[in-house]
Structure formats: C-alpha cells, structure tokens
Amino acid sequence: MKAMRFAEYGGPEVLTPAEVAEPHPGPGQIRIAVRAAGVNPHDWRLREGQFRRIRPIPLPAGIGQDASGVVDEVGEGVTDIDVGDLVFGRGTNTYAEFAVLSSWARKPDGLSFAEAAGYPSVVETALRVIRLVGVQPGQTLLVSGAAGGVGSAVLQIARERGIAVIGTASAANQDYVRGLGAVPTTYDVGWVERVHQLGRIDAALDLNGAGVLRGLLDLTGDPDKVITIADLEAPMLGIRFAGVGGNMPEALTEAVDLIARGKLHIPVDKSYPLTEAASAHADSQAGHTRGRRVLLV
Structure with a gap:
C-alpha cells in the first residue's frame, strides 16, 4: 500500500510517499480502508523529533493517529462492528491507504469522511483538558489558541456545560471565535491586559505553545489552574503538560452524542491529497488554522 513515511527527523520535506x-x-482492533486522515500538531512534533528523548521510535516510521474510512478487516474479539461499516477513530500510521484503529465509533450520518477524520484526538484532548483544569459551570475559562481544532472543540463543549470562555486568536479569526460562543481577543502585544479587563479568569488552557504560559499564570494566579498541550517548558513553571492520552472510546461516544444534538461542529479548514502531507504539516505549523486540516486518500 501507499503510506507517508519519514526516515529522519526534520522539517516537512522529510515526509515522503513509500x-x-x-x-x-490484532485482537480488539479493526482495519479500515482510509478515506481521510486528520493532521494534528502532535504529528509534526513527532516528525521533528520533539519527543525522541522521552519516546524514541525506530526510523523509518509511519505517521498519523486519526482517520475515517470503511472497515475491511475485524480483529479477534471485536463484536460491535462489521466489514463495510463506516467509522472514525484513532490508531497508528493513519497517513496511509489502510490503517489499524484501536478506538472507533460509527461515523455520524451527515458527516463527511473529511470532517469525521478531524474529530478523534481533538475531542479527546478537549474533554480531558477541561476536566484536568477543573473549571466549573459559571466560571470563566481562558483559551489561548481558540480557533484551532482543539480550541474549536473546547469552546463548544464549554458552552454546552455552562462555562464562559474568553478566546485568543488571530485578528482574522475573531468572528469565528465569537461564533462559537466565546468572547474573542487577539494574542498580540498587550493581550494580558486586554484579557484582564474582560474579567476574572478562573482557569486557562494553552493550546498552541506560543510562549503564553507566564501570562496565563499571571491571570489565574495559580499554576494548578493552567494546562498546556503544547509547551514543553511548562514543568519549569509548575504548570501541567497534558499530551496525548486519555479514554478515547468514551470521548468518541461523547463526540457522537454532541454531533447528533447539534452541539459540536469542527470545520475542515483545508484538505490535501495524501502525498501532500508535507504541505499540510507546513501549513499547520504556520498556525492561524480555523478548525482542522485533513489528508484525503
């Protein structure tokens, strides 16, 4: 089959088809004919080698976690899905024509394969960081990087739970953030004072690693009330780093429910052919994304 691989750590150009x-x-897994694969910041951080000290991988390696597609093989012990079913979920090496998933759910009706591929990791991450930061209904959450995939999910889930949100994003994405129910502001010079003027901040999330942790700490006054998924320097400030992990089956179940009730929609900002994964990574790293980027197979 065709898959995207990298034989050395480096920039987007190291991604090549093979x-x-x-x-x-294996047992408890399924294989899908991939129709679309989600592009996550975790993917390009892995490609760059940011995790090699804590989680080295043998090279050359495949890449990708999220995907949607058609089930074509079912592993031992799997009884809730059949060959031919349409699913989305998380697995390994999903930038490929076929991929094995370890967690999945049936693709909701009305959701395209491209849209579905954008949900798994971002929804799991959004649910997990909201829980970890301990923000409650009636409180105010500050989200740095509010217009990306995880930010889009956080804003909508928080609104559903009665949590007020202030979201920082680029000037071009202010209306987008407002449309998701948050109070928007830009993240350029003076952002801490602008947020301070908007009111008390009970908790804060850093979703894009733009060097904002000290500002978030100033606004909350408590490192336990700040979570980052992107800044590896967080432990130096006593702030928790929340990487990939958590209960994916539970997150997919909640995602399906929210989608069905019209409470969650994550748009696809841009799609690319599988062989243009390098371009997708370059664009993702440049930021200013509104929603998700996906590869089409």
Whole structure:
C-alpha cells in the first residue's frame, strides 16, 4: 500500500510517499480502508523529533493517529462492528491507504469522511483538558489558541456545560471565535491586559505553545489552574503538560452524542491529497488554522 513515511527527523520535506506492507488488526482492533486522515500538531512534533528523548521510535516510521474510512478487516474479539461499516477513530500510521484503529465509533450520518477524520484526538484532548483544569459551570475559562481544532472543540463543549470562555486568536479569526460562543481577543502585544479587563479568569488552557504560559499564570494566579498541550517548558513553571492520552472510546461516544444534538461542529479548514502531507504539516505549523486540516486518500 501507499503510506507517508519519514526516515529522519526534520522539517516537512522529510515526509515522503513509500510502498509498504499492509497492516492487519490484532485482537480488539479493526482495519479500515482510509478515506481521510486528520493532521494534528502532535504529528509534526513527532516528525521533528520533539519527543525522541522521552519516546524514541525506530526510523523509518509511519505517521498519523486519526482517520475515517470503511472497515475491511475485524480483529479477534471485536463484536460491535462489521466489514463495510463506516467509522472514525484513532490508531497508528493513519497517513496511509489502510490503517489499524484501536478506538472507533460509527461515523455520524451527515458527516463527511473529511470532517469525521478531524474529530478523534481533538475531542479527546478537549474533554480531558477541561476536566484536568477543573473549571466549573459559571466560571470563566481562558483559551489561548481558540480557533484551532482543539480550541474549536473546547469552546463548544464549554458552552454546552455552562462555562464562559474568553478566546485568543488571530485578528482574522475573531468572528469565528465569537461564533462559537466565546468572547474573542487577539494574542498580540498587550493581550494580558486586554484579557484582564474582560474579567476574572478562573482557569486557562494553552493550546498552541506560543510562549503564553507566564501570562496565563499571571491571570489565574495559580499554576494548578493552567494546562498546556503544547509547551514543553511548562514543568519549569509548575504548570501541567497534558499530551496525548486519555479514554478515547468514551470521548468518541461523547463526540457522537454532541454531533447528533447539534452541539459540536469542527470545520475542515483545508484538505490535501495524501502525498501532500508535507504541505499540510507546513501549513499547520504556520498556525492561524480555523478548525482542522485533513489528508484525503
């Protein structure tokens, strides 16, 4: 099958197409013919080698976690899904024509494959960081990087739970953030004072690693009330780093419910052919995303 691989750590250009052996599901897994794969910041951080000291991987390696597609093989012990079903979920090496998923849910009706591929990791991350930061209904949450995939999910889930949100984003994304129910402001010079003038901040999330942790700490006054998913320097300030992890099956179930009730929609900002994964990574790293970027297979 065709898959995107990288043989060395580096910039987007190290991602190249290759012919590799097809994967097959083990017990409790399924294989899908991939129709779309989500592009996550975790993917390009892995490609750059940001995690190599704590989680080294053998090279060359595949890449990608999120995908949607058609089930074509079912592993031992799987009873809730059949060959031919349409699903979305998380697995390994999803930038490929076929991928094995370890967590999945049926694709909601009316959701395209491209849209579905953008949900798994971002919804799991959004649910997890809201829980970890301990923000409650009636309180105010500050979200730095509010217009991206995780930010889009956080804003909508928080609104559903009765949590007020202030979201920082680029000037071009102010109306987008406002449309998701948050009070928007830009993240350029003076952002801390602007946020301070908007009111008390009970908790804060850093979703894009733009060097904002000291400002978030000043606004909350408590490192336990700040979570980052993007800044590896967080422990130096006593702030928790929340990477990839958590209960994916539970998150997918909640995502399906929210989508069905019209409470969650994450738009696809841009889609790319599979072989243009390098361009997708370059654009993702440049920021200013509104929603998700996906690869089409």
